[in-house]
Amino acid sequence: MKYVVRVEKKKNLVKVISDLGGEGVSKCIQCGSCMSVCPVTLIGFDHPNKKLFKFVQMGEEEVLLSDPSPWACVACGRCIEVCTQDVNPFSVYFALRRFQVKGFRIHPLAREAVGSIYESGHAIFVENEVEREKFGLPKVSSAARSEKDLEEIREILKSSAISDLGILPR
Amino acid sequence: MVKIGLYICHCGRNIADVVDVKNLIEYFKDKVNVVRDHLFMCSEPAWEMIRSDVASKLVDRVVIAACSPQNHEKFFRSALETAGLSKYLLEIANIREQCSWVHGKNKEEATEKAKRLIKAAISKVKTLKPLEDLKFEVERSVLVIGGGIAGMTASLDLAKMGFKVYLVEKEPSIGGKLIKFDKIFPLNDCASCVVSSLMAEVANNPMIELITYAEVEEVNGSFGNFNVKVRKKQTYVDWEKCIGCGACTTVCPPKAWKPNEFDEGLSKRAAMYIVSPQAVPKKAVHDPELCVNCGKKKLGTRRFLRGGKEYLTPCEKACPTKAIDRSKSWNPKGEILNFNVGAIIVATGYKVMEKETFKEYASHSPNVITALQFERILSPTGPTSGKILRISDGKKPKAISFISCVGSRDVRYHTYCSKVCCLYLLKQARLVKEREPDIDVYIHVIDVRAPGKDLEEYYIEARRMGIGIIRGKVGGIEELPNGRLRILGFDADLGMPIEVEVDLVVLATAIELPEDSRELARKIGLTVDPSGFLKEDHPKLRPVESTLTGIFLAGCCQGPKDVSETVAQAKAAAASVASLLNKEEIQVEPFIAKVNEEACTACGICENVCPFNAIKVKEVAIVDERSCKGCGICASCPAKAIDIQGYSAESITAEIEALVG
């Protein structure tokens, strides 16, 4: 928690966040409707969405890089439905995650999930063919069972900015 | 040879920051007779500069490169006229709105575009011929559309100045929305006291012809002499005989009831009804769609009982003056009235958005109402006689939440601020607190907007009275099983979400232009601006003029306003009308269709295509100068026999060739 915001030379974070998919951030007028329905707010995080949007508009890089709130987004999408200015708060929140990732602040769960997708094509993967057979289910037809398809997923990840993060297995 | 003067405006930095004026001067100096620039071409010294160039015969054609002709064309024309030249030998190249303002990022190309626009204007001005204004006699009467506070104020002002006024109102009574209110800010004075006396004055003024329950069907002609067709709707009651006693309304059976518009649907009214206790004129109206045809007696038929006695419906029987005669075959379309006026004031008012639009606010609950509905609850003439009760169960609420910006300041609905909601919510909240101090009252706002005299003080007083002001837009409302409502709010001061449980929710839904006003605008050719309201001619300089000469705007049809502003605008509109009509004759721009009688083959196509019925074809096509609006559709004449003066085929071709060449 920051107690004083010292405004010095402003950094243009609006452009940075927009480029990461949070195009609407400059439109926020701080009306508060997203906060009134946001589960992350209800759960009591220090810097829930609109507060973070203000930090973006003010160019406060430090808070944006370190605050865990964006990682708590449950992706419910209700903020998009109630936003009065078409900010698409949800997308800004995810842009903030990507912003932190660029600064090598990656939530361990995300790191694990991406690793798992690289390994098996699935964020959650467990061997359960015996159990599936019990329910009379066929073998899962996914990339987990096809080396060629898995290679495509890996190629997508490797050719993206994720490869620079050093989290993909060599 | 014509001598052309080119005058380039810097418009402070508006133009000169983007368009390279020096470059333009250099480029044009050999192509015209005189080139001059000025920091503000719309200033007096610049005007004098143009005038003296014309007067000293240095130039006899003028091209101004400046802002839109909408702004100052008349001003520049006057320089030519004063110098003794036809004022229509002038052309404006718009290098501000159409160039510097929109191409700020690309200065070089903007300068190139300015060059082309000026070249086009020069080419056109060469082809122009001297023209004279058209002169018409003036009809010293005015049509005012809408009988709310704006229409009534304007009508009375005009009547006092000696103009005959036709006041047309679509409802059976005048009074507008304001008559529905209890009190009005900032003095909390009685709305009825403000409006009722005006209504009586309007009704009794001999210069005002009150035409209620009527709609404007058609407007033809132009400023100084409009021809107006008004449809007086069928009431099925002889208003000459009706004394407004209301006897017929009380006997109309409950089967024929529906939600009462005057109470915003909170009470019921019968098929036979009088709008309100204060109605002016106080006359009964019959709603045939609602009528259940008592005793199987249909409109326009007689029915005899077995004994040969004629059957009378309850309403007929109840009427002491025999004003209702259902056996008479009334014309369902009513009656068309036809009259001429010199000017028109449109004062058709506003509507508030329906609550049903806002599904996230549990709008299906009867305990979620609009602010206009709450005005009726507060009003002594309303369904609760001014007692603060829920309509759903007649109980006094323990807590009420007011929610502002519902549909306003919201890109999903209207981006504008409805302007009056903050203050009327404060007023309603204060009235609740005054009458029932034990009711908890909350107002949810994005921020409180109370600018101007007495209004901030009004807001501060509301806070002192213990009204909870919660800064933060409400995201949703949930209905609890006991009928209470849970507000999902946000408190910006606390920086926390906030839940409030209340018994009644009042939504300040956005003010917008009603659909029938939009229809009227379409009929008479008014412009609706992007906000959805009627467009004024210039937001600063001509705020009460519409985009059509001779038609004026007053009140909320032009944009959200409070009562004081509405009255001010109505008075301004009346004064503007008077300043124009107080003349023997009026001058009108000559940009109308002109027929070359030798070329005309009298084929009749122009007569068919003219949207204003301004052309009649006999031996040749004849243009009615008063009705022609110069739209140019007729200029598509196959024999090329019609040109629009000032915009001839030659002029337009020259202009286009210069633009693309």
Next chain:
Amino acid sequence: MKFGFFLGCQIPFLKPEVEASIRKVMSALGVELIDLEGYSCCPTWMSVPSLDLNAWLSISARNLAIAENLGVDVVTGCNNCFSVLNHARYLLKDEKRKFEVNRILSKFGKFYRGTSKVYHVIHVLSDFVDKKELKKKVVHPLKDLTVAIHPGCQLLWPTRIMDVKEENPFYPEKLKNLVEMLGAKAPYYSRLDYCCGAGTSVAYIDYEKSSYFVLTKLESMKEEIEPDLIVTPCSTCLIQIEEMQKKLKKDGKINFEIPVVYYTQLLAICMGIPANEVFREESAKIILEVIR
């Protein structure tokens, strides 16, 4: 009627009983589900979308391209997959993004057009299957049963990305109607549209706080409608509510436990499909007791 069946991760690996119920119900209703060969994670919010926009859209587009090649729309039983894929479809309406994604997909001879729509199992049952046919198949209707429905956030919002929408997403009707069609009551309770707290990650960031969501929700339904059963069409919500209910009971915050089922599991039973084919043994016992 044919759909590409997008299984996702949770349903096939953690909740095969839910998969079984969807397959059985659909086949009984004559809806053909085609397996998508070589599909991958949608990818879920907490994975690739949190790290890189392009990689997310490419993986989603790759999944959708598989269905496009079969010429079918997609149906999924997981709210998360439904939401991720539809968000991706919405973003890929932007030609520039679409071009970038296809540049990557072209390496494997794949191409994203945007022709296959993405539906939820609930949408197929409420909007595509003939209501009378469905009703006919319900041979064991429920009696005197009060159900708390939990549609799950991602099935409701934002409506702009969906092809089948609730008329009022804040007071949703589709799941309610489907439950009532089985003969049960599904009354409204005030926190019906509340998040279960699972979402992408709250549970991992703050387990305690995450349980608070379930608690709020349970208290609202218990107090307002006293349900016998909770029905959800979301595998994530199903797991979260089941798990958190146990935790809350252990912590002494609640003294009841309401069984939670996936909608098609309940539908399967009403259609006469044996409970042990769509439930694990223990759950089958509990559920049969509740609906008897």
